[in-house]
């Protein structure tokens with residue numbers, strides 16, 4: 001990778017849709033010897049994994065349940081995979097449009113290395129089209145419509161090390177669509193003692209998912225609702241494959257957390273939440289953390305109000321009553337539902353305020369007060 005000037009780098013960053021989320025600490029630390037990042041308008045054309053060649057130069061992508069059949073010179077639904085004369089390519093390999101250093105709590109992971117930072121990356125594109133998307137500026141665009149950087153997997157790991165991040169997070173848009181890049185970064189990171197976390201909507205086929213679980217450490221799934229109608233009309237996806245993904249992750253032994261963004265009138269039915277909680281307890285057990293996150297009007301859903309805090313509290317109570325042990329409230333800084341309580345003795349074992357950790361009372365994976373084991377990954 002060639003060096004670029006500081007001015008050019010800042011200009012590139014200014015073009016990045018996620019500028020608002022770029023951590024000032026990250027920016028400050030990139031002067032001047034770290035300026036190795038170039039913008040690139042060129043697509044990368046690296047051969048994709050998990051596709052089948054069909055007659056007449058068509059291909060079938062098997063990364064996600066859409067299984068797009070793509071003709072020559074055409075792209076799949078996510079817009080970042082292209083067929084060239086019967087060979088299928090990913091166009092965003094090594095082309096992240098967002099690079100950041102975030103608290104791991106922002107993903108959110110609450111039972112995975114709390115208080116640490118995650119070197120976070122994303123490319124353009126997504127395999128669904130949620131009307132409420134919180135990162136639509138990068139997820140709902142084609143790679144040509146956004147400024148990206150040119151960063152190899154080795155360089156991502158190098159940066160994570162340089163900024164002291166014990167994990168790399170594939171996040172913001174939908175990492176499944178940049179699967180090959182995520183996989184290669186993860187493998188190198190893993191060999192270098194850096195963990196990998198994935199933040200996904202869960203639309204992935206079982207075979208690529210099982211491969212991925214071999215090189216990543218934790219996966220957070222956005223379970224966007226618990227009925228198909230919502231998935232069809234609001235997400236343009238399907239619930240069933242997401243539930244299969246959740247079961248497979250749990251079976252793989254990798255750390256799993258679930259987020260449920262509560263949207264007023266659309267997915268806030270107490271009955272759905274009761275059914276979802278019962279399903280989770282039955283299929284993945286009662287110690288997978290669930291975060292009920294507050295919705296803010298965004299993208300194509302500016303007509304709805306933010307979620308009332310009382311709704312989040314009501315849904316949290318239902319889930320706790322159904323037996324789930326760790327149920328959190330997200331996007332409400334200072335709420336009691338941000339803290340982790342020991343399920344046995346009731347003491348606060350992780351005290352949070354927003355993304356800030358005030359105190360951790362967990363030692364060697366056990367509650368400091370009563371020594372009961374707390375599920376999660378607590379030590380670097």
Ligand code: SF4
Nearest residue numbers: 061064067068076078
């Ligand atoms: S990853 Fe993209 S191209 Fe492949 S099936 Fe999913 S939406 Fe289609």
